[in-house]
Amino acid sequence: MLFPVGSPGTVPTMVKQRFSSRAMRLVACLAVVGLVGTLGALGAEAATTASPKAAVSLGDNFFTPTQLTVTQGTTVTWTWAGANTHNVTVVSGPAKFHSTNQSSGAYSHKMTKAGTYKIVCTFHPGMMLTLKVKKPPRAAPTTTTSS
Numbered sequence: 034m035l036f037p038v039g040s041p042g043t044v045p046t047m048v049k050q051r052f053s054s055r056a057m058r059l060v061a062c063l064a065v066v067g068l069v070g071t072l073g074a075l076g077a078e079a080a081t082t083a084s085p086k087a088a089v090s091l092g093d094n095f096f097t098p099t100q101l102t103v104t105q106g107t108t109v110t111w112t113w114a115g116a117n118t119h120n121v122t123v124v125s126g127p128a129k130f131h132s133t134n135q136s137s138g139a140y141s142h143k144m145t146k147a148g149t150y151k152i153v154c155t156f157h158p159g160m161m162l163t164l165k166v167k168k169p170p171r172a173a174p175t176t177t178t179s180s
């Protein structure tokens with residue numbers, strides 16, 4: 034949780050003192066949940082801007098897409114969309130990583146090393162993904178002038 038519990042918590046305390054009925058307490062609880070939910074969504078939005086994300090889905094038996102290019106530092110999330118058990122396994126690339134064998138859920142990995150990754154599901158020959166990780170574009174060069 035990114036936000037101190039204290040500040041939104043003060044609202045229902047005041048409401049509770051003024052309205053002691055069970056219904057009003059429920060309304061106050063729901064109001065806090067709504068407030069926290071909104072703040073949480075704002076926080077997630079800020080995080081999205083800070084670190085890029087990309088998504089791949091695992092069907093039966095294929096990755097979608099089969100080729101993907103992302104910028105270094107991107108977090109790639111694989112989501113299991115089919116019914117079969119699959120895994121995400123790097124067979125060649127600048128870094129090795131792999132998911133567990135799953136039939137649902139998701140697996141995320143932050144791509145910190147640039148290069149080309151060949152990714153497979155070890156259960157299904159031909160279930161392949163080529164993931165290219167590019168270095169981020171250079172910042173505008175700064176010129177140093179000596180006088």
Ligand SMILES: [Cu+2]
Nearest residue numbers: 119154156157
């Ligand atoms: Cu598979």
